[in-house]
Amino acid sequence: MAIESPCLVELATASAVRLHNVELRTAILNIDDRAADAGGNRIHLQRVNFVGGADAGLLISLNDPADTFRSEASSFHYPQGIALEVGGTRQDLNEGGTITLVASELLAEDAGGVGIWLAASEHDGSFEAVETVAESPAGVTVVAGSCRIQRHGQPIDCSTATVADDLARQAQEADDEN
Numbered sequence: 001m002a003i004e005s006p007c008l009v010e011l012a013t014a015s016a017v018r019l020h021n022v023e024l025r026t027a028i029l030n031i032d033d034r035a036a037d038a039g040g041n042r043i044h045l046q047r048v049n050f051v052g053g054a055d056a057g058l059l060i061s062l063n064d065p066a067d068t069f070r071s072e073a074s075s076f077h078y079p080q081g082i083a084l085e086v087g088g089t090r091q092d093l094n095e096g097g098t099i100t101l102v103a104s105e106l107l108a109e110d111a112g113g114v115g116i117w118l119a120a121s122e123h124d125g126s127f128e129a130v131e132t133v134a135e136s137p138a139g140v141t142v143v144a145g146s147c148r149i150q151r152h153g154q155p156i157d158c159s160t161a162t163v164a165d166d167l168a169r170q171a172q173e174a175d176d177e178n
Helices: 160-177
Strands: 006-009 017-025 028-033 042-052 057-062 069-071 075-077 081-086 097-102 106-107 115-122 126-130 131-137 138-145 146-151 153-159
Touching: 017 028, 028 042, 042 057, 057 069, 069 081, 081 097, 097 115, 115 126, 115 131
Parallel strands: 006 028, 017 042, 028 057, 042 069, 042 075, 057 081, 069 097, 075 106, 081 115, 097 126, 106 131, 115 138, 126 146
Antiparallel strands: 146 153
């Protein structure tokens, strides 16, 4: 399926989107639930390929604490950038949201683009990636209260608390060197 012009998909309250064995070629694609009333939205993708044109980016923005995004054996190729925001930010709550990526691939190839942004609430949102690749010369950012990445069978703790501890340790090491 192809969508030639920029597209905004506005989800209804408590939507459940399931796509299986689909290839979608798009220009700019935004999927958003802001226009709906509060309610848990679920997006579940299996063996889905999203491919953006040369100037395309992908934004998926879900704003309720019970929202979930799950991708299995799927790929997302958008040169200008990919943003997955499932952060429970409706009414400035900043709580909840779950992102799960299993055997998936996210690529944003343009160095002048915005890179890849994967965010659940830094307070109590959850991010998990198992055998998933996310690559962009413009950078990859993950934000979540609970964060776990498993690559080649090795776990990586990328939670907000662990990242904060690592930054504090690096700052202390820099101070010790001076």
